[in-house]
Amino acid sequence: MAPKRPQGAGATHERGPAQGSQPVPRAPGSPELYAALDLGTNSCRMLIAEPRGAGFHVVDSFSKSVQLGLGLERSGRLSRGSMTRTVQALRICQQKLKRHKVRRMRLVATEACRRADNAADFIDRVHRETGLRLDIIEPEEEARLAVISCAPLVSPKTENLLVVDIGGGSTELVWIDLAKVAKKDRPQAIMRLHSGFVRAISDVPEARVVDWISVPLGVATLREQFNDVEDDAARFALMSWFFEENLADFSPYHATEPTERFQIVGTSGTVTTVAASHLGLKRYDRTKVDGLRMSSQQIDAVIRSYLSMGPGGRRADPRIGSDRHTLIMSGAAILQALMRCWPTDRLSVADRGLREGLLYAQMSADGVLDEQSVRPKGTVSSPRRG
Structure with a gap:
């Protein structure tokens, strides 16, 4: 599938319980x-939260691979086993809700559901067996929600x-121009993008989405495409080259030179x-990871x-984890x-994404957030996403 792009061109929360822990008690009133x-190609993740100030407080969570x-690249369909595993996870989510x-x-x-020929049948099965109604969202909304969750890190x-x-x-990659927005207003200007990338003409300087793209290659689909390459280093090189080829048409500023005024924020389990590996963490600590800036050399x-570990070493490395070693x-x-393509040698790490964006968008639409302020990096925490 070809990359998708548009016609034309932060949530914050405090530490919630890990999967399997008891929900946080709540006071009356x-x-x-x-x-x-967020039901993705590899994982099913959920957050339950209450509004608090400019952000929210997580009271329960769920995450499962x-x-x-699995197998979608070859067959074009969701397999029976994959659907059964997913329905079982969604039953747990339904119980928590x-x-x-x-x-x-x-x-x-x-x-996965955007691409699968039998996605409609799967969505119907989920509703029939769990009572949950899943909404298959378009790439632009997925990108938009990831963007607003990262606003406090800008x-x-x-x-x-x-x-x-x-x-x-x-x-998903989204390029945003903030040059005309006052420095103090930039995080809030990004959060306002939850209502759409194409903004109405306004006298107030706003964040401008220069370009965005959704490349149909993620950690699972890219790995599956090169599954037949046995040599570990060769497979890695081919995957990196192939992904870069899919970015050929996404270059809003070809002549931009490296500058402190350019920032990349990366949100994913990979990042x-x-x-966590760079920090040498034997046990994942979100407070140390979220907002960390890493150089290209460190990455x-x-x-x-x-690469030097090989598949066996990665499987045993506690920094990677048993659920991620095949996709890292x-x-x-x-x-x-x-990092090869863009005019910067640093990446800001975000442990936040689609779920946080979904929560922010709902709460903002209901008017239950104090949107005059965005809490700085360091006040947020959640289970790791992938």
């Missing part, structure tokens, strides 16, 4: 709860921003895993260490290609 569920898109009496929710599916110096969301089945050093090199190939 607490604000109404909201839920966001379901491999919904019922336990917390959540009425305001957005439950979405992304690239530097006041940033005039051109690239947000990259590496998913299981696709990778947070590379950051390359981590990737070289992954395809994600690293995407990340390395991105």
